[in-house]
Amino acid sequence: MIDKKYVLPPVDFGSALVRDAFAIERLRGDLGTGTTPVETLVELHALFRVVMSVISARIEGNHTTVYDALSQLGPVDAGEESPTDSLHEIMNILDGIDFIDSIDAAQPITHVLIRELHRIAVSDLSREGDRTPGEYRSNEVSISDSAHAPPSHVYVHAEMSALLDFANREMPTHEQMIHVAIAHHRFVWIHPFTNGNGRVSRLFTYAMLRRNGFDSIPGYRAVNPTAVFGNDRDGYYAALEAADDLSGTGTLAWCEFFVHGLRQDLERLVRMQDFDFVTRELLSPAIDALRASGGLTLEEASALQIAAVTGVVKAADLAPALPGTPSQRSVAIRGLLGRGLLTADERGPRFYRTALSRGPLAPFIVRRLDALGYLPRMLEHDGE
CATH class of the missing domain: 1.10.10.10 (Winged helix-like DNA-binding domain superfamily/Winged helix DNA-binding domain)
Structure with missing residues (x-):
């Protein structure tokens, strides 16, 4: 029996969601056709990595500025103080991005990968750490300022198995961004870890974008969904909550938010080709x-x-x-x-x-x- 959570809801062909999805495909076709040298794009990508890591941490309440991160990131020399917990959180997110980039994009997303991303994201943190890094939760949890009650810990592994089956499904090109959007929401809905779910969900979504073709063009790994969420934090949470009832209407509202934001980010990125x-x-x-x-x-x-x-x-x-x-x-x-x-x-x-x-x-x-x-x-x- 197919889990209804993973059935793409009917979409009106004339809707803004479909227009944005097709615009993304057009923009994706434009990537790699500009005049900016690959070396420059790679350098800019490295800068965007830091920016996206700061955003991901900022969504969770970390107040480190991007300028502080740029000035302080790097190896710690002998005798220097260890980085603050807030800076360490950003360094962990960068490590998570690097880990994803080191993997063949065509490789299936597995339980092992998800748990490793969690271990990396919460490693050696106090405020935003987890008592069991790399392990699915074994307790009931609630989400602050949300009416959604995540599934019991008893069902987490089974829920994640269903999600990963969906995430690894081959999709037609015009449905890929809707596919990624739904997978992101369902990850947050399951809330598989005691802490760190937001950071891992964004890394997971980045891994899905790579699987859907955004790793094949040199210099364009800067396509990162975190920019979408950081552009409107309140809208991000509101759109996620709209889909928590798993209805077609709520899911479409979330997909519209995600896909439109990704289109805007891609338009800015394509401009960097000039x-x-x-x-x-x-x-x-x-x-x-x-x-x-x-x-x-x-x-x-x-x-x-x-x-x-x-x-x-x-x-x-x-x-x-x-x-x-x-x-x-x-x-x-x-x-x-x-x-x-x-x-x-x-x-x-x-x-x-x-x-x-x-x-x-x-x-x-x-x-x-x-x-x-x-x-x-x-x-x-x-x-x-």
């Missing part, structure tokens, strides 16, 4: 702002502008900005590398790129993303 837009509206203004703050000399700013516009440079390419002998230029480049303003490219030790995801420039890029409307409302004006 390298002229990226350099003119994002990278160059960020470099100018860093220089205006006193973080760069005129020569250093010029060098970063050349690297940003060129994508990958060698020392000779920076000669117009860094005049002098090759030896003097090498010293200047080593200084830019040491300060995290340039980064070595994969092509070899003498190829360089402007560092976008970490270092002094990253917060200024985030501010430009905010000014351009790329940050979910949850993070708007985070640096004020």
